[in-house]
Amino acid sequence: MFGLVGHISLGLSCLATLALAIFAFRGAGLATLRRLTLLNLSGVAFASLTLITAFVVSDFSLSVVYQNSHSAKPLFYRIAGSWGNHEGSLLMWALMSAAYVHILAKLAPRLPERFSQIAFAMSGIALFGANLFVATLSSPFEQIAGSVPTDGQDLNPLLQDIGLIIHPPVLYLGYTALLIPWALACAAMLTRLPAKDWARAVKPWAYLSTSFLTAGIMLGSWWAYRELGWGGWWFWDPVENVSVIPWLLALALSHSAISIQRRNILTGWSLTLGVLAFGATLLGTFLVRSGSLVSVHAFAAAPGRGLAILAYLTVLIGGGLLLAALRPVCKASQDDALLSRDTAMRLQNVLLMAITITIIVGTLYPPILQALAQPPLAVGAPYYNISVIPVVILTLLLMAAATSLSWREGTLPHKRTAILAGIASVLTAVGFLIFNATPLATATAASAAFLLMMGARPRSAVQSSSSRRSRRATLTAHSGVAIFALAAAANAAFDFEVDRALSPGGSFTQGDYTLSLERLDRSDGPNYLGVTGTVFVNGLTLFPEYRIYPVREMPTTEAAIHMSLFRDLRVSLNAVDGRIGDQTQWAVRFHRKPGMLWIWIGSFVTALGLGMSAFTGFREL
């Protein structure tokens, strides 16, 4: 029953988006187009509700429910399980894109008419492709062959966490928001829209996307920190990498849009960025879903689906890039001084692209070498740390310089602010070096401190040139980045880790810490077997847990974390042989992780600042 309802609503959405594309090209009125976007949204929303209901009532006649749910699973996770799999997550993708296009329809009266019609036609094409894919090749409403099983195979236990409930939706809100810049860029190129109109239209969407992506990526990181028993928060895993690429491109796009509004520079490049940013989200989806990259995120590798995504990507992004290549080059009459915000904005594009290219090269190098029948090669965190962080340091310094330079004609930053920031930066560096930090961590911390202090006192010459609202947003976002970078540097430099085998009653002392495993208690849950340890660390009591989910025969470690202002203490418990019994040897891993709280705060403040920019952009539309 659920299957049939789902199929019908998705079919309806396919028709609505096809009609949207055709009617918009033929110049239909906004009211008609808005009705079609609403019809599409209703269809996909109804399909999503249907799928969630099927998960809630555990209808195992749907194969996606059978493969990813279990009747003993708590309600919360049954609901979240509806997007914790390939088919469901792509349905969510279609839902959010549909919602954004409908919002665009609401805002359309503020944009030139022909431009918005073409933008709807492009959106219609993109949505039609996505809906068709979800309705056919990747349908979550596929019936199971044969008789209905009595119970499901359960959700991957690593995904049964509050992090799973919020990380994918927030991340997808960021990804799908990039459909709009792509549609706007294509429409701007097709209708020869003046650059300033394009910049005004695209800016809020680029900011909205970066804001959600910042939050979404860091929520994923927070989940990994708590749920994977390793104590890290960023692993340069291929799937993490492909989520950062759209973030970098959208960030470059939003800053380029400001440059157009102010100085009419970077016009052609920003159109290309609008196409590429959406391309990066699709490429990421392709790489993950096709099985080219293997990780915890690759739910099921299905080559047929990979090919369909590749075809979709080629048509939409190839088409967009073709438009950009054929676009007549506009002769800009720039008269800016070398030392100006204009140059800084060009440089930020160079640095953000250098980071993007490095991440792409690092991620694709091993599969490409493999395709060339070369001996295998692995590219991991040590490579990225050495290659990307120096460019990040340059970016932090550029951010500090850029906000104190004015457009067109540069004046040197306020001397006193610069001197104070310089002193703060040197003090930070000395502090890091005294405690034996690596040069890379020291340089990162010093430049982050410089950025933080430069932002603390904005210059009066710069103040006059932009609205108070947008200045406040910039200051917030940039301070967030500085806090994050400072905390991440401290975290990398002063991490302390011990790995020991302990039996109940055992203890050890290492460095400043004495740790004892007081006792172990059984703590079974509805769908798992659990053991919880009582661990004393320097007078604090922590309760790390070890679980085994029998349906999938999979263990998870639930680390116990004691959070404080400057450092986290983290204890995880691991059964050495992967089983729970009287003979079990327990490995206890202890971490002191400095600055963790500030990594989350910095990210949140950054997302907030970017969100403020998006809000301002929508108001000024």
Place this chain on the structure above:
Amino acid sequence: MRSLGLTLLFATSALAQVPIDMTQAQQERASALYKEVRCPTCVAQAVGDSDALLSQDLKRNIDALIVAGRSDDFILDRVSQTYGDDIRLRPKREGRTALLWAAPWVAIFLGLGLILHRRRKRS
């Protein structure tokens, strides 16, 4: 039969996986090395970030070599002789990785070149 085989496998490797007691300096060296060595059954994950059984074995092997007084380079070479060069998460600098290592700097120089070229054309 299959499950019995697995149980035996688990049981035999368990002995090798019990962490070894080390001094703090040794522990710090070990932690740094764990980040350089890939978990053999993972894609781009370090043994330090993995609870896979083979990673546990590898970590204990690294510990043992540290306690035996071997240098970091010796340990990395020993590990790559056993598992192949793709056990290193930081690829060696050699001909076929030139593009990989040059990527960020090539991108920056091309970008700077483009900016300067455009400026010159303007004036």
